[in-house]
Amino acid sequence: MTRILFAASEGLPFVKTGGLADVVQSLPNALAKRGHDVRVVLPLYESVIQKYYPSLQRIGTVRVHSGWIDQPATYYQTEVDGVIYYFIEHQHYFERDGLYGYQDDGERFAFFQRSLLDMLGYLDWFPEILQANDWQTGMLPLLCHVCFREDWRYQQIRHVFTIHNLSFQGNFGVEMLPSCLGLPYYYFDNGSIRFDNGISFLKAGIVYADKIVTVSPTYSYEILTQEGGARMDGVLRYRREDLWGITNGIDTEIWNPATDPSLVRRYDEHDWVRGKKVNKKALQKELGLKQDPAVCVIAMVSRLTRQKGVYLLTEKLNDILSTAVQMVVLGTGESDAENAFRWMENSHKGQAVYYCGYNEELAHRIYAGADLFLMPSLFEPCGISQMISQRYGTLPLVRETGGLRDTVKPFNEFTGEGNGFSFTEANSSDMMYTIRYALRQYYDNRAGWTGLVQSAMETDVSWEKSALLYEELYRMCLGQ
Ligand code: ADP
Ligand code: GLC
Numbered sequence: 001m002t003r004i005l006f007a008a009s010e011g012l013p014f015v016k017t018g019g020l021a022d023v024v025q026s027l028p029n030a031l032a033k034r035g036h037d038v039r040v041v042l043p044l045y046e047s048v049i050q051k052y053y054p055s056l057q058r059i060g061t062v063r064v065h066s067g068w069i070d071q072p073a074t075y076y077q078t079e080v081d082g083v084i085y086y087f088i089e090h091q092h093y094f095e096r097d098g099l100y101g102y103q104d105d106g107e108r109f110a111f112f113q114r115s116l117l118d119m120l121g122y123l124d125w126f127p128e129i130l131q132a133n134d135w136q137t138g139m140l141p142l143l144c145h146v147c148f149r150e151d152w153r154y155q156q157i158r159h160v161f162t163i164h165n166l167s168f169q170g171n172f173g174v175e176m177l178p179s180c181l182g183l184p185y186y187y188f189d190n191g192s193i194r195f196d197n198g199i200s201f202l203k204a205g206i207v208y209a210d211k212i213v214t215v216s217p218t219y220s221y222e223i224l225t226q227e228g229g230a231r232m233d234g235v236l237r238y239r240r241e242d243l244w245g246i247t248n249g250i251d252t253e254i255w256n257p258a259t260d261p262s263l264v265r266r267y268d269e270h271d272w273v274r275g276k277k278v279n280k281k282a283l284q285k286e287l288g289l290k291q292d293p294a295v296c297v298i299a300m301v302s303r304l305t306r307q308k309g310v311y312l313l314t315e316k317l318n319d320i321l322s323t324a325v326q327m328v329v330l331g332t333g334e335s336d337a338e339n340a341f342r343w344m345e346n347s348h349k350g351q352a353v354y355y356c357g358y359n360e361e362l363a364h365r366i367y368a369g370a371d372l373f374l375m376p377s378l379f380e381p382c383g384i385s386q387m388i389s390q391r392y393g394t395l396p397l398v399r400e401t402g403g404l405r406d407t408v409k410p411f412n413e414f415t416g417e418g419n420g421f422s423f424t425e426a427n428s429s430d431m432m433y434t435i436r437y438a439l440r441q442y443y444d445n446r447a448g449w450t451g452l453v454q455s456a457m458e459t460d461v462s463w464e465k466s467a468l469l470y471e472e473l474y475r476m477c478l479g480q
Helices: 019-033 046-055 105-123 140-147 176-181 201-208 217-222 233-238 272-287 310-315 317-321 335-347 360-369 385-391 402-407 428-444 446-458 464-477
Strands: 003-007 037-043 057-066 069-080 083-089 129-133 158-163 198-200 211-214 243-245 296-301 325-330 352-355 372-375 395-399 421-423
Touching (some): 003 019, 019 129, 019 464, 037 105, 083 105, 105 140, 105 176, 129 140, 140 158, 140 201, 158 201, 158 464, 176 198, 198 201, 217 243, 217 402, 272 296, 272 325, 310 335, 310 428, 317 325, 317 335, 325 335, 335 352, 372 385, 385 402, 385 446, 395 402, 395 446, 421 428
Parallel strands (some): 003 037, 037 083, 129 158, 158 211, 296 372, 395 421
């Protein structure tokens, strides 16, 4: 049994903007089920207060001194499925409309990290492993080493830093060191956390963690190259001996078409033909699409950003919609992408729908009711959506990059093997070619399609194997 503390900026069931939140729920759950003492710490955002405040238990308040900051942080806790969740309250920093994208994000997450470390002393509970995630928690190893150097309880902690997306780096001005972090300029001068002319929270995590993980093996190789390294490839190569690639899993209890309360009809790998048909019909009705059981429904549920390859898709919307398909897009993001999908809906009423927003329930119904799920990402550290699609018998069509390459096995029409479709180059013609190929299988090769859906639904997308790898990594960190 290991004591593990997950530090993150978002996590379900409380708050989510992307796959990080899925992982911050499902991996702790998987480890807790294996007998570990797993806890999670998150900022107490406005949205969490509104929904969960009555269920939170106040632990206490501490005055946090970090650089020029001298502010109180109040701690709360609650328990879900055997995992304790801590929340750090600071009205000015966290009680805002959104999670990120504010001018003072550096200051906000510096405070989060520093107050998190103070909380451990207050609780007198110390993890053996502090598992940080992405730039918002990247300073933890260094803060722990420097600011608590005289407290052996902090010095015993081993640090794992998981990179979910290298393109979000938390790069700030150097004045952040004394002002918000309480660290000397030495760490800029020695180059260890210097990035351009400032500092990088992400780089600090890479340099000072005991082990670094990224969320798929392929992405762990890609980020060592200049092309995929987002200017961190040099420092990652320097730490390559300590860099692991562990593919994410999904929570197969939450994402289970056999028990999913959001679906009009539940189904499993034995009765999916009927189950998906009923769900497709209901989805078409709900979204105002022509009710046609035979048509291939293509879906995308995503942040609409460049990373996700949305512009490959918007380039080809006319071509796609001139074939026998229906399109469903759910997501928000860059305005160019949103506008293109608005145009799609307006010019193809009854055939295409764009739902601009974040809608968890609808996402479940789309995964169940669609036939093909598009993820033409330019890069993808792991990707959660393609695994959910597989579990719901919706075949992912992806670009072979990062975790998409590791989790989607393209259809081989000679052997019948595969659990999706894929293309290699990041261009819209190759994507379109593969969409047409997939549609031929859907309409003209029913046996092939059925075999694919069957093996997609039987694919192991759980945490079972990957949780073991995290355990092995933790053991290595602890010298066991
Ligand atoms: P990323 O974390 O890069 O956004 P992932 O594929 O890892 O991509 O995870 C995305 C997660 O967010 C999936 O669980 C997906 O279903 C969900 N999601 C994305 N956009 C929306 C949306 N608009 N409404 C509901 N769920 C969404
Ligand atoms: C990031 C990545 C995504 C990954 C998720 C969870 O948001 O963009 O590929 O699945 O983190 O690790």
